Amino acid sequence: MLSDSYHPLIETPGDKASVFSSGDDLKEVAKRLRRDIITMIGKAGSGHPGGSLSAVEIITTLYFRIMRFKPADPDWKDRDRFILSKGHAAPVLYAVLTECGYFPRSELSTLRQLDSHLQGHADRTVTHGVEMSSGSLGQGLSFAVGCALAGRLNSQDYRVYALLSDGECDEGQTWEAAMSAANFKVDNLTAIVDKNRIQLSGFTKDIMDLDPMNRKWAAFGWRVFEVDGHSFEELFDAFGKARKVKGKPAVIIAHTVKGKGVSFMENNVDFHGKAPSAEQVEQALKELA
């Protein structure tokens, strides 16, 4: 059960605070998202379950406790922006957007099919609630910096959240963006690195060692928070602290488990980009019951 300390940070009439009561059981929400992720990828027959499952608590905390938005008005100009830079984790975003009411749950079963609103990688032009088209890694943080700068120019008080994978920190553009965010003193931006330690062809430490990641971000001028990326308490606390940082951007390095919640997917490189079989879907759903 949730402790009483969970309250939306912002309560604006019409925002998600009015859509969801503060009593939502985040653990139940997270479980539903995981079931949706497994079911939709299983049905599609292809996709990336591991990096969606690792980000469930991060995305649940953001959408159910931190961000303000209006599902009925996806283009509401004062909405907080969630930028999915790791575009292959589109299923976790689709699951939470459905949960929030951006589109009917029935659409989840069309994932990756011809003419579906739910493309294999996130596409802002076809899916309500998707801010950015991604899938080519390393581009999201730059986009997020642009959104944050626009908010500052317009004197709007929205915040921008960018979810990155640890693997995409291999991309030079991520660090170009990191440098620029600090240079521009962007403080309405929080980046989250879903540090699940696995990328497509192996463990990040074997492919291209990214550690010490915290010191890299700090050296680039960011305020760094490190949390257990599956702990709602730690995530909520870090998001709250991050929004209080002034004059520089903040990054939350979320230590996560790739494939979290499904025993045979956890820490398994194979499930970076492979759909579960029918039997595996059944077993996974049992574990997530």
Next chain:
Amino acid sequence: MTEELAPREVYGRTLVEMGRENPDIVVLDADLKPSTMTRYFEKEFPERFFEVGIAEQNMIGIASGLAASGKIPFASTFAVFAPGRCFDQIRVSVAQAKLNVKIVVTHAGVTVGEDGASHQALEDLALMCSLPGFTVIVPADGIETAQAIRAVAAHNGPCYVRLCRPRLPVIFDSVYRFQIGKAVEMRSGTNATVIACGVLVASALEAAEQLARDGVSCRVLNMPTLKPIDEAAIVKAAAETGAIVTAEEHQEAGGLGSIVSRITASRQPVPMEFVAIKDVFGQSGKPAELLERYGLTAKDIALAVRETIKRKA
């Protein structure tokens, strides 16, 4: 003496004028503002100018985020660096995302001169014209540049404008009105048509003048918009003059000539010649020397016109 203007100088001044009229205009540059002339905008609107350093991928990404949040970003660098250093960012973050980003590049082509091959963009139009939804414009002089910049600011969608380094002779008068997607007949003619863009429009006019002295009547079409291309003007020219020469400061593959020949081949086949860079890189030299070395002069255009006319049925 013919008046000359540097298109990039005009670009810089036009940005400032537009900045005064529209608070949503913002400008980004990647450490080239004294050359792209975005420095004028920075001086007047420092809070709306973003110097990203030598980081073109990030520049395009930030521009896309600004556009998604309602701004009209103009991102500038040299033509070799955009799209060269950031094609995938332009493809995914701008084109596929259908965002209102304006990429205005300078120093295209061999007329960059002494900086040599690494700095002479000869492939950018092929890359940019391959992207769905992009508007691609190559102005022919300072007057057309000012109007094209205003036109892309008013157009809702991703745009690429390619400018050169040197000053160019002014070929339009002040009543000229540029329209996206419209060719402009600069000179009438019946024996052949030269379709040119950018630096080579003035050379095409000079070639037509030379040909006229020998009794050859040559139409000249300025084709400032490569995408969407003015198909009707091309088909009309092919039907009425029966021979077409294209002229551009770009590789033969994938540029104006490729686009025009795609239209003529499918709708109105006629003999064609292509004045363009023939699958080589440039080198250091003076702009005029380089145009001559790579066959991009009025003389080369006139010769190509005579060749196509010979091949007419």
